[in-house]
Structure formats: structure tokens, C-alpha cells
Amino acid sequence: MTLLIGALIIGLILALLALGVLVSFRIFSMPDITTDGSITLGASIAAVLLVQGVNPVLATLAGALGGAAAGATTGILHTQFKINSLLSGILVMTALYSVNLHVMGRSNVPLMQATTLASFGEKLGEWLVGSKTIHILGWPVASADAAVLVLALGFTAAAGAAMFVFFRTQLGTAMRATGDNPQMIRALGSNVERNIILGLALSNGFVALSGALLAQYQGFADAQMGIGMVVWGLASVIIGEALTGTRSLGLTIVGTIMGSVLFRLLVAIALRWGLNPNDLKLITALFVFAALVLPGFIEKLKRRAPTAT
């Protein structure tokens, strides 16, 4: 049960990363590897501030802003210096590796003693329930875990709703149109370059927010924690699209959150059954590969089938 709740919480926290990837990959059609650096940046900034005793909400916010700045940098490299979008992301991600080490001062910052959003949630849970455990459907659950789960759910749902609302505003619609048809939105007077910079800032802000929360939940920030995270986000987005389709923005956002949670659960189960953790990234990459290639492949088979009979 504890395992299940842990997987759900991490799935919800990483759903913010997946939402960030949804913005760059689906709305702007730019697979943005800045993600790998900005999730760590969000975690490092938040961790360092928390160790110094800064209010957890402020520390989390600062982490998210750091990610937004990283995303804006990628956007500026791409739009102002005309560097290919993938390469812009690679450059910023690489630079962020050093930046993150500088921010942390070493490669790992533990958060054992610090007051974090997670420790706050745990205390809140025990205080609300009044005992260390609570029974959910007959299962004993640490009330601390239950409270953090509820908080994570509320937080991610609010973030998803905020993203939905933003993309229905005048500015948000113009940003979606930028990914859909830049020529059109330029002819309607919107600054495409600015929209891309804003979009990547928003995307990486979400990613870094995810990193800041993840660090608080797992109790440390680590320079290596970002490796392969963009692919993780892609996998969540793709699972989400399979679950809810892409007919509307709202469904896509809900799907992405569900995709992240489901993917994390599957991984937790697989690890429990003895999957070697070292194989996780390989399997994630293979999964995304299959999800990208299979639809086209199946189409081909379908088209070929009639001629064969």
C-alpha cells in the first residue's frame, strides 16, 4: 500500500513535468531537452533555499522561476540567434549541468532536517487525522502519506486547470496558434518569436516546479536526477493521448496527468517484479520509440491488407 501511494504521489508530481513537455512537444512541436536540465535546476534551487530555512512555498516558486528562465534562454537561442531548436535545448541543458552544480555547491543536497512542503503535508495529515495511521478501504495507511497524496493531487489538478485556463485566454490562444500555424498568427499581428520564448519559459517553469516538488518529496536534490526526464515526459504525454485522445485541450491535459500516474504505477509494479532499475531508461526510450513508430506501421499494414487478399 505504501508502495502504491508513493508511486501515485511521484506520478502526480511528475505529471507537472509531463504537462511542461506537453507544451513544448505538442503545442510548439519542439521536443525540448532543456527539460533534463530544468527539472534539476528547479530541484537544486528549491533544495538550497530550503536548507537555508526559506519558506517552502517561496523556495518552490523560486525553483519554478529558475526553470522558466532556462526555458526562455532556449527560446532566445532558437528565435533570436536562429539556432536549431533541438540544438538550442542541448546547449542550455549542457550549460545547466554546471549551473546546477554551482547552485548546490556539490552534487547532492539532502533535505532531511529542512521544513519542506512534504514534511508540512505529513504533519498536517497527522494533525488532521489525529493518529499515525488511517484506514482507507480497510487498508492501514500512514496518515502522513495520505495527506501528501491529497496535497499532490490538489496541486497537480490546480496546475492542470491553470494551464487549461491560460491556453484559452487571448495570449494563450495566440501561443497555441504559433505552434499550429506561425504564418497565420504573424499575419494576425502576434509576435511569433516572443510567443515561442514565452512558451518554452512556461514549459520549463512547469518542469522545474515538478523538480522542486520531487526534491522535497524524495528528500534530496541530485545533479543526475534530470537524465532522461524529457523522454519520461514524452511517454506520459503519449500514454495520455491514448487514454483520452486529443480532441480538446482539456482532455489532453487530463490525459497527460493520468498518463504520468499510470506510467509511474506500471514502473513501480515492474520494479517490484524484479525489473533491473538500470534498464528503466532503456525501456522508457523503447516505449516512446514504439509509440511514435507503431501507429504509422499499423496504418501501413492496414493499407497493405486489402491488396494481399
Added chain:
Amino acid sequence: MLTIRGIRKTFNPGTVNEVRALQGVDLTIEPGSFVIVLGMNGSGKSTLLNAVAGSFFVDEGTLTLAGHDVTKWPEHKRAKLIGRVFQNPFSGTAPTMSIAENFALASKRGHARGLGWALAPNLMKPLRDRIASLKMGLEDRLDNAIGSLSGGQRQALTLLMATWLKPELLLLDEHTAALDPKSADQVIQLSDEVIQRDKLTTLMVTHSMQQAVSLGDRIIMMNRGRVLHDIRGAEKKRLRPEDLIDRFEEVRRRELLDESAAAMLNELYI
């Protein structure tokens, strides 16, 4: 209204692919006039419209629109003054977004876009009425993705979008060329209606002699990046398609002559 002074544009200068697309164009377009732009393939019609819209900056010359020197304005800034419909029906709309959202974008052309709700309630009623007036049955499909519509429907909507806020200048670049004849007629008729009703200053590129004689009050014929003929007033009114075809023939003959002369010189001297 629109004043073009000596504009030049060379693509890929100094390379084997160098193209002198505009070689000194001067034009003054009065407010409310509807100008048809003719010319053979590659004569620089689209380049002229793109230069006015700001798709690129001109190498030389100046552009003045509605009292502003827009020569150095980026495209998105000029969009405040200009409405555009492109040749390709896919170019003028955001395909995965709904009809209503596309119009919401158009209703903010040239204005700051903030955090106000895009599908503002006070937009929906006039939008529904205007789209109903097209008699295409689209008023009940405002939530459908615009990419699911036919090319003709999309061009009609793009035209409405471009003129939703009255532009100082309307640019139409062969906007019916990709349509079947029936849809093309519909869109042309709609264009004429809108242009007459709002007295829009318009530049319209076409290859149709029929459209050229029946629409507009002035014809500009381009050749090799220059304005070759400028027909207006009574002469424009009297013009028949045959007259235009004669002028094209004349251009073609001259080009052929140029070519054979060049070939002869080549043979003689090289």
C-alpha cells in the same frame, strides 16, 4: 494611403541562385482603390505583396502605409494595418483550432493580447451572424476544427478573419487559385462584396483575365520585378479580356526576342 518608393529586393544575392525579384517599384495607391495585380509567373507579384506585408525587409526604397513609414516595421507590427489572404488555404488558418478560436485570434489583430478569455461572449453573437451570412452552414460548427473544412470554406473564413477588424490595406494573393471553379467564384464574389461594403484599399493578385476586367478600378501589370503597365480610370472600364491577353502576348514576344538576341550574342562572341 500606400506609397511605395523605389523598392528593390534581391534573393540570395551574390550566389548562383541570385534572383532580382523587385527591381525598383514605385506605386501610389489611393484610399479605397481596388487594384488588380497581373503578371507572368515569377514576375514578382507575390514578392511585391510580401514586401508590403513585411515578410522580409526590402533592400532599398521605402513603404508608407496610412501615414506611417513601415519600411522597418516587422511583419507582426504591420499586421495592425494589413489584412491578408494567402494562395494556400492552409496558410491563413490554424487547422487544429476551432472556427470560433480562429476568429477570436483575428478579432485581436494588431491589439495587445492579454489574459482575457479568448472566446469573449460579446464576440460570439456577431460571429455567428456573420458566418451565417455566408450560407455555408458553418454557424452551427463554430466548435469544429477549422482544418476539417474544405479549401473554399477556409478561404471564405480567412477573408472574413482578415477583414473582421477593418484593415487599412487588404492583400489577396491568388486567394482563389487553389479552389475548384465554383468555390473560386463564391470566394471572389464574397471578396468583392466585403471590399465594396467597407471601401477597403485592396491589392489583389490574379491570373484570371476575367477577374481582372470585371473587378477593381485599376490594373497593374508586372514584368521582371517592375511595373510594366498601369491601367486605370476610363481605360480600365473599357478594357476587355482580349486587350489584356494582347498585352501579355506583347510581353512574351519581347521576352522571346530578348532571349533570341541573347542567344545570338552568345553565339557570336563566346
